[in-house]
Amino acid sequence: MRLRRVFFSLNEQEHMNRRTTGTEDRRELQMARSMCWHCQSEMAGEYFCDRCVKVQPVSKDLDYFTCFGLPRRLAIDPQTLETKFYELSRAFHPDFYQNKSDAEQTISLDNSAMLNTAYRTLRDPIQRAEYLLDLEAGSVKEIRTTPPADLFEEILELQDTLDEFRASDRASDNASTLRTKLQADRATLEQRQQDMDAQLQQLFGRWDALQDRGEATEQARAERASILKSMRDLLSNRTYVKNIVNDLVATIA
Amino acid sequence: MARIVGIDLGTTNSLVAYMDQGTPRIISARGERAMVPSVVALTDNGLIVGDPAKEYLTRDPERTVYSVKRFMGKSLADVHDELAYFPYTLAEKGGVIRIKLGEKSYSPPQISAMILKELKIRAEAFLGESITKAVITVPAYFNDSQRQATKDAGMIAGLEVLRIINEPTAASLAYGLQEKTQGTIAVYDLGGGTFDISILKLKNGIFEVLATNGDTHLGGDDFDQLIADLFLGEIRTQYGLDLSAHPDHMQAVRLEAERAKIRLSEELKTAVNLDLPDGKGRFTRELTRDQLEQLCTALVERTLGPCRLALKDSELTPDNIDEVVLVGGATRMPLVRQRVHALFGKQPHCELNPDEVVALGAAVQADILSGGTTDMLLLDVTPLSLGIETMGGVMSSLIRRNTTIPASAKEMFTTYVDGQTGVDIHILQGERELAENNRSLARFRLKVPPLPAGVPRIEVTFLIDANGILNVMAKDMRTGETQSIEVKPSYGLSDQEVERMIEDSFKFAADDVSARKLIEARLDAGALITTTEKSLADGGHLIAAGEVEAIRTALSALTAAKDGNDSRAIRARMADLEQAAKGLTVAMLDDSLKQRLQGKKVSDVT
Ligand SMILES: Nc1ncnc2c1ncn2[C@@H]1O[C@H](COP(=O)(O)OP(=O)(O)O)[C@@H](O)[C@H]1O
């Protein structure tokens, strides 16, 4: 009896649940965080108690942007991110807590693990966008199983060619014709990836600009929703095409 | 806090280092070489380690263990292909390799512990304090079983292993400290048995590992083997001799192959000489550097694949690498330097002694852990992906290779069969698709209430701490039922067995110390005999015949004692000889003084 990995995207109902409990939790944690776990004094500092200087646990609900002291934008200067990462690593890393209490060692370990995940996520523009989508729209990564509509025909044909190539005798003329065709397909798909990346960049820019304006109008809300939806579609198409290209490259290699 | 030493436990050579006011230093014992060859021999007087044991490689090959690191954390099946090359006997008990030495057999961690103990004794003698804590290095590409075996070796040797760190990362610490480098560096480490490549970013005291890769079964030993095979083939055709029936000669061929290889790093050609058994005389031949390189080129090429993968994983090209640092004795080969130069497009650095740099770096990390150094911080990665087995025997990764540690990951899983009452959580390490091709680290079972397939939600959490130790937790989201374990990779030795080995090591300690004392006494006696004989030849005429006779008697008594096994008897006979030769020493001093005074006026001397 083994496990099967399930990728489940939450349905609307659960999605609502998650959000409401989310805000409640956050309020509670905020309260918990406003006191030092060690000396119970009021917490003003970010990660260390002002009075007893003990390291404080980073709240599980703190999003990665806030953790790095960054606004929720999709354009991030890598240098700023790295500098902050190194600074927080120096603050949290277990190497510097070897002679401290068990409680502090546990906090140092959890904070460091969280920090490393946060850095890995924010450093990569695609993971960063996926994470932002998750925060903003509560969506869990969707795994696409059918080709994007505008590529439907091309991809079905490509799959046929791939099957035929796999079954063929690699030394035959037929195989070399197929290989040439597959190489052309690969170029097309890679071009397509580049187009998608450019479109994504544009969306990222629009998102950041909208956030900067900070309007609360009906129109702004609608634009926001539409950007998020386009982003989600593009990201899942992008993953789909990427997997196809990887498969193709592995087959003709 | 008690002092923590840094130890490089190598396939071929081991070293210990400590931090001396901000500078790491190698510890060497009383005029001996700092490097302790990683060789353990069983002699009639007990177990011996290091240089003295190395002499037994040809004298008693069946009872002399070398390159034991190759067997750490392995089962016999893992190393099946190379068994034929080792003259000592390997067996398996309870899934762990055992090495037979006389009546007893030892696990690889026990043999490694003997080397560690030698280093511990040296450090204690040098620093004048007891040493109980250490940082030990391992190849970056060691899996969890091999790391665990190394930790066990430390425990058996009476050392608390505060941290296992990766050899190339350790090297980068020593290098970064020395050169105050900033930028991206590649550390290429080719030792006796293992190959590692690590790519790091150095910035303001932070050492961030970007990627690591390697081969835990590729090193200088493999070059030696190819050369030895060439000689063995020629001996077979020219003399009709199959040396595999002569373990001592096999070992001599291997050692001569290694020496020739080392000479060819400096010279373009070298003479090879080997005594043959059965009165067949001598095998001689010339080996040129070209021939050596032809033999070894495929092996050197094999190191380049991991280098390319590490570059790819760190999303860099050779142009992005600012400096290449060479570590390990085998990087002294010109061919290796050439190929590395060609791949990265720049002259590699080798200012630091490639033999010592790993131990020095371990000492730096030890100092960081004891709170001494606070301006440097190492951010290392987990070398291999970690995950669990899912439907169809497939491995699902939760933490990908080259993820910075500490690291955590959480994922949701469900059941596959209706009414399933439990799920097996099988924890795996490796890069292959299928579970069976990866390393199994541990397994445990989580109970779930019987429900239709796909309904239960089981949340699996992985947490890797700074030591690379993995904790796994599985939680049934519906019932809240939780199971968690600290993964102690199962290479076969159970906790109880390790405990017992620790106890045993105390029992053997007495034997070990007496063996060591005997060797030292013999060496000292040998030196005394030589100097006394020389004095007798030079100054025998200065003393009475009876006195000469007394010295000769004491000399032969000491020579006899030296061949025995009693170190105290040797020391006693040495004292006798020194006493008997006292008159001779005085007479010779007087004589030399007289000679110098001859022809000089009294006023010149006063
Ligand atoms: N001058 C040299 N030229 C070529 N190989 C060398 C030279 N010096 C040492 N070696 C080889 O380096 C290997 C040992 O390297 P070392 O870094 O001490 O190994 P380890 O870390 O595995 O203990 C051996 O295979 C040895 O033959």
Ligand SMILES: [Mg+2]
């Ligand atoms: Mg080494």
